Amino acid sequence: MRTPRQEPNVSDNKLTIWGRPNSVNVQKVLWCLAELDLAHERIDAGMQFGRNNEADYLAMNPNGRIPTLVDGDFVLWESNAIMRYLCLADGKGTPLYPVLPRHRAGVERWLDWTLSTVQPIERPLFWGLVRTPPAERDMRGLQKAADEAAAMWRILDAHLATRSYVEAESFTLADIALGAYARRWFGVEGVVKPELINLARWYHVVAQRPAFIRHIAPPLS
Incomplete structure (x- = not known):
């Protein structure tokens, strides 16, 4: 053999x-x-x-x-x-990527969601408020983009109402992928955003991780 x-x-x-x-x-x-x-x-x-x-x-x-x-x-x-x-x-096994099929599939779902849904909706808002000079910003259009992004984030906010992390009740790749985009949502200014209590609670937790502080927390640019 x-x-x-x-x-x-x-x-x-x-x-x-x-x-x-x-x-x-x-x-x-x-x-x-x-x-x-x-x-x-x-x-x-x-x-x-x-x-x-x-x-x-x-x-x-x-x-x-x-x-x-x-x-x-x-x-x-x-x-x-x-x-x-x-x-x-890495060969050691890690809770970041669970072994149990249902838990892993749950993580995969949110990884796919970041690409199919979060990134396309988040991009116009981030580029408009962070990478476009103030004099060139279409604030009416950016508020519309913020409203669309808020509707998207409400989905995750509702999901987090009964759990501490996105999947498997422990920190996973789903929290990394979504946490990086949530940094942009909470970090942009100049538009009206709704209060999303569950999302904010989860974000506060993941934002305390040393790796987040090092790589995600620096000023948006």
């Missing part, structure tokens, strides 16, 4: 993350790395740093987006896929 090839442990290689630290998708990965206590090097790429449209980067990630993970001879892009890989390849 052929013996399956043993893949190297993620800690056996030098991990490299390409991406700028103010990208929400890079922040998710950096938060995950810190929770797993995995050493890594980060190389600036994207926006003012460039590099992501250069041939060598496109050879790794043909989308020209960030982040990109390099683990020895293995290259992976898409932030949620990178977080899953880090949890699995």
Whole structure:
């Protein structure tokens, strides 16, 4: 019988993350790395740093987006896929990515939701209030964007009414992915936002984690 090839442990290689630290998708990965206590090097790429449209980067990630993970001879892009890989390849098992099928499926659901729902709705509000000069902002349009984002966050607020964390009653990748976006929701100013008590309570808890303070809490830019 052929013996399956043993893949190297993620800690056996030098991990490299390409991406700028103010990208929400890079922040998710950096938060995950810190929770797993995995050493890594980060190389600036994207926006003012460039590099992501250069041939060598496109050879790794043909989308020209960030982040990109390099683990020895293995290259992976898409932030949620990178977080899953880090949890699995660490080889130790971690509550961040539960083993029980129903708990893992629950985490997967929210990871998918961040990409299908949260990111498209959050992006116009964040870019309009943080990355657009004040004189160029369409405040009426931004209030509409805030109302749409509030309707989205109400879904998570209702879900959190009966639980401490997003899934499995313990801190998981779902809290990382959603916590990074919640930082933007609670951090933007200049629009009217509703009081979401359960969301705020959960956010206060995850925002106390050292990895959040290091990688997510710095001023929005």
